[in-house]
Amino acid sequence: MESLITFLLDASNFALALLLVTLGLIIIYGLMNVINMAHGEFFLLGAYCVVLIQNARLPFWCALLLAPVVLALVGLAVEELIIRHVYRRFIDSILATWGISLALKQIVIIVFGPTAQSIVSPIPSPVQILTVTYPAYRLFIMGFTVVLAGATFLFFYRTRIGLAIRGVIANRPMAASLGINTRFLDRSTFAIGAALAGVAGAVMAPIMSVDPQMGVGFLIPAFLSILVGGTGTLLGAVVGTAAISGTTTIVANTWSQVVAQIVVFTMAIIVIRLFPQGIMARRS
C-alpha cells in the first residue's frame, strides 16, 4: 500500500513535468511543422537557471521566474536566427535544431563543466500523506505543473490569441488571408514553447541530477508521447504523456529501467502501427 502511493505520486510527478515539455513541442510542431530537436536543451537550460540562482545565493523561487524569461528570449533568438530560415524544409529543420541542441549543450559544459550539479531542495521537509512520508517539494511540483498545464490549455482554447494560433495550425494561408499575422504568431509561439520547457526544467531540477545530458532524457519520452497521442490536438499530449510516463514508471518499478525502455518503444511502435495519426486523431 505504502509503496503504491509513493509510486503513484512519483509517476504523476514525472508525467506532469513531461506534459509541459510535450505541450511546447507539440505546439511548435503543429504551428511550424518543425520538429524541435533542441527542445530537450531548453529543458536543460531551465534547470541550469536554478544553478545560476543558487550560485547567486538567491532563493530558489526566483528561478521559476527567471527560467521562462530566459528561455523565451533564447526561443526568440533561435527562431529569428535559425528556425525561420528552415520553415517548410522539414529535414533541414531537424538537422538545424539538432545542431542547436549540440551547441547549447556544449555551451552549458563550457560554462558549468561536465559534472552534475547538486541543487538544494527548496522545501526539504517531508509531509505525511495517509500512511507514507513524502517529500513536500514533489507535491509542490505537482500543483505547479497542473496549474501551468491548465493555464496553457486555457490560453489555447479560451483566448483570442489562442484561437488565432489554432487557426494558423489548421489552415495557415486562410488564417493569413483573414488578416492574422502568422509571422508574429510563429515567433511568439516558439518563445512560449521554449518557456514551458524551461520552467519544466527549473521546477524539476531539485529532484533530478542536473547535468548536461539531462535534456535528452525528456526529449525522447516527449517525442514518443506525441507519436502515441497524435499531433492533431493538445489533448493528444495529455493522453500520450500519460501512456508513456505511466508505462515507463510501472515497468521500471516492477522490472528495470532497461526493460521499461524496451516496453515503451515497443508500445510506441504498436500504437503507430494501429493508429498512424495517434490515438486522439479524429477518424473521418
Next chain:
Amino acid sequence: MLKIEGLIAGYQHGSRVLDGVSLNVHRGEIVALMGRNGMGKTTLLRTITGHLFPTGGAISFDGKPIIGRPSHEIANLGIGYVPQGREIFSEFTTEENLLMGVIGKRHLPNRIPNWAYETFPVLRERRLQRAGSMSGGQQQQLAIMRALVGEPKLLLLDEPSEGIQPSIVQEIARTLRRTAQEKQLTVLLVEQNLDLVLGMASRSLFMENGRVVDEAPVEKIRLSSEFVEKYLSV
C-alpha cells in the same frame, strides 16, 4: 479601386498561368470574372491575396501597390477573400470561424457583430456546431460571413455556387447583393454559374489563357448567347 496591369504569375518558375492580366474594378461595383476551368481565375485571386508572387505586372488597391506584401497585410488593407472550396476551419465552431474573421483586423473590436447573425440567421442557429458538420450551403454562408465581418472594402469570391443547391445559391446571391449595397462593398466574383452572375453583377470580364480578353454588361450577356458559347461552353 482595384487596378491590375500586365500581371504575370505561375506556380513553377517560368510558367505563365497568368499571362498579362489587366483589369479595373471600380468602387461599389460588382464585377464577375468568367471563363473555363484552367484559364487562371483562381490563380489571379491567389495572386491578389498575396499567396502567389507574380513575376511581372502591377496590382494596386486604393491607389497603393500591393505586390510583395504579406497576405495578412493585404487583408488588413481591406481585401476580403472567400476562396474556392470555402476553406472554413472545419474543427472550429461557427462562432470561432466568425471570430477568426475579426481577430486579425487591427481596427475592429474582437467580437462578432450582430448583423452577421441577422444576415444569415442559420449561422446563429448553428453557432456552437462544428463547422465541418454543416451542409455545403451553410459552410458557404459561413465562409462569406467570415470575410464580411472583417469589413472589407473589396470582396473576392471564388466560385461561391460550387457544390451548392440552386435555391441556396439564389439566397446567397440576393443577400450578397443587398449587403454589398448597404456596405458600399466592391465585389470581384469568379463564377461559372451564369444565373449567379446575372443575379448579382453589373458586368462581366471573360478570361482565356491567362488574360482578360473580353467584357460585357450583364444585360448584353442575358440577351445573347454569344459570350457563353465563346468563353464558357466546353
